[in-house]
Amino acid sequence: TTRNISGTHRVALGTAANVAISRKDEPFWAHDFFEFALFRDGVELTYEARASAIRLDLIADGASGAVVFQDATTLRFETVGCELRLLPAKPFAAAHRPRPGLLVLMDYPARGWHHLRAVAGTLMTDEVGLTLAGNARHFHDLPRTVTFAPMVPGLPCGGALRFCTYEDRWSDPLPDLVECEREREAGFSAWMRGMPNVLPVHREAAEEAWFILWGCRVPVSGALKRPALFMSKFWMNKIWAWDNTFNALAIVHHDPGLAWDQLHIFFDHQGPNGVLPDTVSDLESVPMHVKPPVYGWAISRLIDRVGEAAALPHLEQLYEPVVRLTEWWFNYRDHDGDGTCQYHQ
Secondary structure, X not given: OXXXXXXXXXXXXXXXXXXXXXXXXXXXXXXXXXXXXXXXXXXXXXXXXXXXXXXEEEEEOOEEEEEEEEEOOEEEEEEEOOEEEEEEOOOEOXXXXXXXXXXXXXXXXXXXXXXXXXXXXXXXXXXXXXXXXOOOOEOOXXXXXXXXXXXXXXXXXXXXXXXXXXXXXXXXXXXXXXXXXXXXXXXXXXHHHOOOOOOHHHHHHHHHHHHHHHHOEEOOEOOEOOOEEOOOOOXXXXXXXXXXXXXXXXXXXXOHHHHHHHHHHHHOOOOOOOOOOOEEOOOOEEOOOOOOOOXXXXXXXXXXXXXXXXXXXXXXXXXXXXXXXXXXXXXXXXXXXXXXXXXXX
16 A cells, blocks of 8 residues: 655555455554655655556655565565665564574564565664654554665665564575566466456456456465455455355356365354354454355355366365354344344344
8 A cells, every 4th residue: 555654655565465464453453564665865765656466666766666575475675776664553562583684573463473584785774763653662562663775885775574473484595576576477477367258348347356356365374274365455354254255256267276265264163053253364253243144055156167076075065064054044043933034234
C-alpha cells in the first residue's frame, strides 16, 4: 500500500507482503510492519512507486530502489544512490542479533518474527526511536528503525526481510535480486496461463480476477494447515466458510489439489459437535458467525468439474465431516423444530 506522510510518498510494507497476516491486538495492526523510506545525506527523498505483478520500483531524483519477493515470506530489496530505512509502524517486544548480519525482531501482535539481513557490501544498523505515529513505546516494547547503507558510497546496497512464525537461523545465501525476479516471473506466467478460456469481451475482467486470485495465495502457517486463498490481502485477510468454496470452484480446473484444500482447511478445525469455524486465518479459527452450509452444493459442482474418479479420495475424507455439519445445523439451529434452520448474523 502507499501513503502520503509529512508530504512524503512512501510504500507501506505489510499489506503488500505475500504472507498470512491478521488483525489481532490493539493498538497496533498486525499487518502494519514498516514503511520504506529512501535517504541521501540525511535527507529523505520523495519517490514515485511503480508496481507490477513481479516487482516494485521506487524512483527518486538520482536514486532508486527495487523490491521483489524471494519466496512467499521473504522480500529481497536493493537501492542505488541512497540508503534504505525501514520505519516502524509499531514497537517490537524484543530484538536481538543471534549472529553477525542477522537482526531478529519479535512482533507480538502479528505472532511472529521479522528476520532482517544485509547483502555483502551493505551495513545494516538499527536504533530505537519513534513509530510513524510518533509513539515512543507501548508497554515495554520499543520501536526500531532499521537502515541499510552502502559501505562504499555510490555503490548499490540491499538486503532481505523474512517474516516467520518461529525464529530461524536463516544462513543460506541470499539470491541476486534479478534471480528472484526471474523465478517470480516464471511462476506468475505459469499461473496466468492457467486462466480459463473466456470470450474476448470478458478477457480483461478475467485477467484481473485471475491476477487477484494469484495475489491472495497464502502458504501453510499457524492455523492454516494447507495452502489457502484469502479473500483479500487487505482487511478481509482470512477465509470464510462459504467464500472458500467459490475460490475452489474458480481454480479447480487449474489446480485441483489447491481447490480441494480450500474445503479441507475448515474441516481441519471442525468442532466436536460438528460445527465449522466461520473464519480461519494463520492466527486462529473463529466459530462465531457460522455461515449457511453450501458444502453439498460446492462438492457436487467440484465433482462435475473433475469427475467422480478424481473426486473420490476427497469424498472419502469429507463425507462424514459433512454429515456431522448437517446434523449440527438441525440439532443446534432449528430452535422451533419446524425443519427450517436459522442463520444468526
